[in-house]
Amino acid sequence: xxTPERPLTLGEHYLDIGQPARALEIMRQMAGxxxxxxxxxxxxxxxxxxxxxxxxxxxxxxxxxxxxPWDVQLLHLLSCAEQQQGNLAAAERAVLAALQLAPENPAxxxxxxxxxxxxxxLAKAQRLVELAARLDPENVYVGRARTAVAYLQGDDRAATxxxxxxxxxxxxxxxxxxxxxxxxxxxxxxxxxKKHFTTAASLNPEQQAFREAVLQxxxxxxxxxxxxxxxxxxxxxxxxxxxxxxxxxxxALGQSRAAFIFAIAYIxxxxxxxxxxxxxxxxxxxxxxx
Amino acid sequence: MRTTEREQDYAPIAAELDALLKPSLQDxxxxxxxxxxxxxxxxxxxxxxxxxxxxxxxxxxxxxGRALRLSRNQLLAILAAGLVGFxxxxxxxxxxxxxxxxxxxxxxxATTLASRAIALLTFLAFYRLQKPADRVYAFFGGxxxxxxxxxxxxxxxxxxxxxxxxxxxxxxxxG
Amino acid sequence: xSADRITALLQALELTPDNHxxxxxxxxxxxSAGQIQEAIQQYEILLSAGQLPPQSLLGAGELAVxxxxxxxxxxxxxxxxxxxxxxxxxxxxxxxxxxHAEKGMIRVLLPVAAGPGGAxxxxxxxxxxxxxxxxxxxxxxxxxxxxRLIILPLMRPDIYWRYGRQAGxxxxxxxxxxxxxxxxxxxxxxxxxxxxxxxxxxxxxxxWFGVSERNLHAAFTEARAKAPCxxxxxxxxxxxxxxxxxxxxxxxxxxxxxxxxxxxxxAENRQVLIMAATNAPWDVDEALLRPGRFDRxxxxxxPDAEARYQILKILLASLPVANLDLHQIAKKAELFSGADxxxxxxxxxxxxxxxxxxxxxEPPITMKHLERALVGLRPTTLEWLSRAQNYVEFANQDERxxxxxxxLKAPEVRSRKL
Numbered sequence: 001x002x003t004p005e006r007p008l009t010l011g012e013h014y015l016d017i018g019q020p021a022r023a024l025e026i027m028r029q030m031a032g033x034x035x036x037x038x039x040x041x042x043x044x045x046x047x048x049x050x051x052x053x054x055x056x057x058x059x060x061x062x063x064x065x066x067x068x069p070w071d072v073q074l075l076h077l078l079s080c081a082e083q084q085q086g087n088l089a090a091a092e093r094a095v096l097a098a099l100q101l102a103p104e105n106p107a108x109x110x111x112x113x114x115x116x117x118x119x120x121x122l123a124k125a126q127r128l129v130e131l132a133a134r135l136d137p138e139n140v141y142v143g144r145a146r147t148a149v150a151y152l153q154g155d156d157r158a159a160t161x162x163x164x165x166x167x168x169x170x171x172x173x174x175x176x177x178x179x180x181x182x183x184x185x186x187x188x189x190x191x192x193x194k195k196h197f198t199t200a201a202s203l204n205p206e207q208q209a210f211r212e213a214v215l216q217x218x219x220x221x222x223x224x225x226x227x228x229x230x231x232x233x234x235x236x237x238x239x240x241x242x243x244x245x246x247x248x249x250x251x252a253l254g255q256s257r258a259a260f261i262f263a264i265a266y267i268x269x270x271x272x273x274x275x276x277x278x279x280x281x282x283x284x285x286x287x288x289x290x
Numbered sequence: 291m292r293t294t295e296r297e298q299d300y301a302p303i304a305a306e307l308d309a310l311l312k313p314s315l316q317d318x319x320x321x322x323x324x325x326x327x328x329x330x331x332x333x334x335x336x337x338x339x340x341x342x343x344x345x346x347x348x349x350x351x352x353x354x355g356r357a358l359r360l361s362r363n364q365l366l367a368i369l370a371a372g373l374v375g376f377x378x379x380x381x382x383x384x385x386x387x388x389x390x391x392x393x394x395x396x397x398x399x400a401t402t403l404a405s406r407a408i409a410l411l412t413f414l415a416f417y418r419l420q421k422p423a424d425r426v427y428a429f430f431g432g433x434x435x436x437x438x439x440x441x442x443x444x445x446x447x448x449x450x451x452x453x454x455x456x457x458x459x460x461x462x463x464x465g
Numbered sequence: 466x467s468a469d470r471i472t473a474l475l476q477a478l479e480l481t482p483d484n485h486x487x488x489x490x491x492x493x494x495x496x497s498a499g500q501i502q503e504a505i506q507q508y509e510i511l512l513s514a515g516q517l518p519p520q521s522l523l524g525a526g527e528l529a530v531x532x533x534x535x536x537x538x539x540x541x542x543x544x545x546x547x548x549x550x551x552x553x554x555x556x557x558x559x560x561x562x563x564x565h566a567e568k569g570m571i572r573v574l575l576p577v578a579a580g581p582g583g584a585x586x587x588x589x590x591x592x593x594x595x596x597x598x599x600x601x602x603x604x605x606x607x608x609x610x611x612x613r614l615i616i617l618p619l620m621r622p623d624i625y626w627r628y629g630r631q632a633g634x635x636x637x638x639x640x641x642x643x644x645x646x647x648x649x650x651x652x653x654x655x656x657x658x659x660x661x662x663x664x665x666x667x668x669x670x671x672x673w674f675g676v677s678e679r680n681l682h683a684a685f686t687e688a689r690a691k692a693p694c695x696x697x698x699x700x701x702x703x704x705x706x707x708x709x710x711x712x713x714x715x716x717x718x719x720x721x722x723x724x725x726x727x728x729x730x731x732a733e734n735r736q737v738l739i740m741a742a743t744n745a746p747w748d749v750d751e752a753l754l755r756p757g758r759f760d761r762x763x764x765x766x767x768p769d770a771e772a773r774y775q776i777l778k779i780l781l782a783s784l785p786v787a788n789l790d791l792h793q794i795a796k797k798a799e800l801f802s803g804a805d806x807x808x809x810x811x812x813x814x815x816x817x818x819x820x821x822x823x824x825x826x827e828p829p830i831t832m833k834h835l836e837r838a839l840v841g842l843r844p845t846t847l848e849w850l851s852r853a854q855n856y857v858e859f860a861n862q863d864e865r866x867x868x869x870x871x872x873l874k875a876p877e878v879r880s881r882k883l
Contacts, residue, residue, distance in 0.1 A: 085320070086320040086321055087320055088315045088318040088320070089315050089316050089317070089318050091315075092313055092314075092315040092316065092318075093313070093316075096311060096313060099307075099311055100311075103307050103311070104303070104307075112310075112311075115315065116314060116315060117426060118426060118430045119314070119315045119318050120359060120361075120423060120426060121314060121315075122422060122426075124310065124314065127306070127310055128310055131303070131306055131307070131310065134303075135303075148429065151425065151429070152422065152425050152426050152429055153422060154421055154422050154425065236333075236336055237336055237410045237413065237414060240340075240410065241407060241410060241411075244403065244407065
């Protein structure tokens with residue numbers, strides 16, 4: 001059936017199944033009156049965005065907005081495209097225009113929250129995502145934004161909690177797994193982080209960030225690095241200061257021999273931490289493209 | 291009745307929306323792509339603190355804070371923490387110079403140990419001030435620059451300056 | 466009395482053969498009089514002329530089922546669906562399916578009777594495949610697997626049935642693009658000498674709600690009506706994209722429909738060999754890969770040296786060549802797909818044409834041209850292999866990509882930095 005809508009339907013289907021290049025090919029063949037359809041420009045923008053051609057995506061979306069300035073989808077995507085280019089001011093104008101038309105749209109509120117978070121306004125970001133969560137508590141996109149903002153604020157426990165809430169509704173959400181893994185690794189729980197990173201990568205091995213996270217977590221949980229777990233858990237500074245405190249205490253208690261042995265062991269551990277990790281890293285990453 | 295209830299539910303949301311939906315990013319300038327303007331990995335600053343001392347760590351933290359676009363207050367907090375750390379180094383050096391040390395600890399060792407500890411504690415303060423902005427930067431795909439050139443200059447340059455200043459001030463106060 | 470009326474109607478139709486309402490009346494009268502075959506003949510004429518009214522389609526279909534004319538019944542059902550009828554279509558489908566189930570393994574395909582209305586109705590999707598294994602260069606191991614898994618059960622169903630194996634079912638060809646998956650599927654159909662149906666996403670997808678699923682169902686219905694046959698679903702990942710990754714609703718409905726068709730509640734898909742090809746097996750919905758559906762998987766790797774030699778031989782067969790050592794070129798063109806080899810030959814031809822234009826002569830293609838073209842070309846399979854490697858490394862816990870994992874250990878792959 002050859003109707004004007006058919007290529008758009010096919011194009012949209014290719015976008016839905018993660019083939020933006022095919023979608024773009026189909027849309028290239030469209031011409032004339034079909035180009036007056038704002039939906040064409042939205043799908044074109046979506047395809048270009050998916051191909052990381054953000055500037056072109058923004059251009060296409062603006063053309064669509066000339067035909068339909070009230071189109072919330074076009075404005076939302078334009079905001080995302082501008083954000084990807086680092087043009088936060090333009091992204092804000094687009095998302096606020098969309099919010100004027102749909103002020104209680106949880107996805108838009110979340111998008112604005114992530115935008116202001118990128119601009120360093122974490123308090124405002126939190127209020128926006130909390131409001132979005134009140135409006136639609138089960139929205140996965142809102143959940144992701146909430147998790148992200150908690151993580152950015154340094155509240156890793158809250159980030160873990162919000163991430164796990166997403167996973168109760170959508171156990172195969174790869175982004176949620178990744179974010180929970182990141183939050184856990186910040187808390188020093190490398191084994192738990194590794195499980196989530198591994199799941200994220202198995203669900204979506206094409207995301208480089210996920211693959212890299214798995215490799216890093218395999219590295220940090222490698223048996224050769226077990227002696228260095230305290231450094232991962234508490235940080236280098238705290239371990240050093242703790243070691244100095246133990247050493248001075250032993251000396252103060254007159255346990256010179258014990259202090260000496262402890263000092264040797266600590267120095268050996270330090271040397272181990274300088275030699276083994278780089279070798280292990282070289283071994284694990286050999287043959288991989290950076 | 292229902293309409294009134296809905297209006298009552300909606301009123302606080304509407305008020306909140308009015309407050310939140312005001313533009314606040316219109317003055318935001320996009321980041322330049324030049325590598326020398328990129329921030330550095332936070333964890334590497336610990337080496338600058340350990341080997342260079344408080345002043346080195348303060349300089350590196352301040353420059354990194356500017357690259358991360360910390361607010362004016364946060365940058366001032368970094369400088370203030372650095373100043374406190376420097377003063378603490380002087381005080382501790384003065385006290386340890388006068389105190390009787392245990393056998394296992396020479397005055398020189400004790401001073402070095404103490405000033406390193408103070409530098410590391412100050413680094414922890416810098417870390418906490420920079421961490422949220424650093425996370426935001428990394429989360430949104432920011433790439434890091436190399437701390438090596440500035441770090442080495444800070445360690446050797448400001449490390450020497452700190453040593454000299456502490457010596458002079460302690461000598462002046464003790465004498 | 467009714468016999469007189471029937472005779473009168475027949476006489477009237479001889480004078481005015483295009484009087485379709487009259488013919489319809491005759492068909493109904495014949496049916497009432499119990500003259501089923503004659504009634505069916507009249508319905509068939511009306512159907513061929515496109516003049517059987519929608520309200521009569523299902524009745525005609527049921528009559529055809531009772532008379533064991535399943536092809537006609539399927540055609541009536543198809544027309545009824547196209548006309549937008551809903552009530553009664555499921556019941557007619559069930560009756561057709563039940564008849565298929567009764568018929569068992571061996572079935573002789575009767576030709577559709579051609580009435581005075583014209584040529585027999587042939588579906589737009591059906592083809593007669595002329596390609597055979599002889600047209601597919603190399604890949605001898607893959608051909609052997611296909612022969613054992615697919616062709617023999619169809620050719621000797623008696624032996625396989627004795628051991629509880631059935632012909633038909635689902636086979637999935639997976640591998641990098643341009644390596645001959647679709648060609649192999651077509652060649653399999655050609656070897657089996659069966660009618661071949663090719664279903665593509667462009668044929669199925671429709672903007673109207675529910676029509677895509679209907680189109681898919683119609684394709685399967687048509688194939689079943691013409692069984693034994695081969696049904697090829699090209700780009701299975703586009704038609705049955707993993708539901709957990711999907712963003713839209715149309716795709717999910719298509720996957721559900723596909724699952725229904727594959728399950729087909731019973732044995733309706735016997736004698737229908739359903740083959741699918743995909744470059745992205747990781748994007749195919751997992752439910753389709755379970756037993757009873759596409760549980761037979763054949764990995765079609767990039768052509769080996771012998772296959773590349775054969776492909777080059779075919780590509781250069783009609784071109785002017787001189788002193789070619791195709792074995793050497795084939796050896797150097799590691800991991801090149803069939804499409805890459807075609808590009809290689811085309812680049813060599815471009816060079817020769819340039820020389821011909823400059824020299825006003827007609828130089829042949831030589832080793833120099835091919836080797837020069839080889840320098841500038843990179844196998845397109847590398848990108849696929851790089852992608853596949855990620856899935857093998859991070860998503861192969863249930864060993865679903867084991868054949869790909871085994872191929873990635875091959876020396877020619879390991880020597881490349883993916």
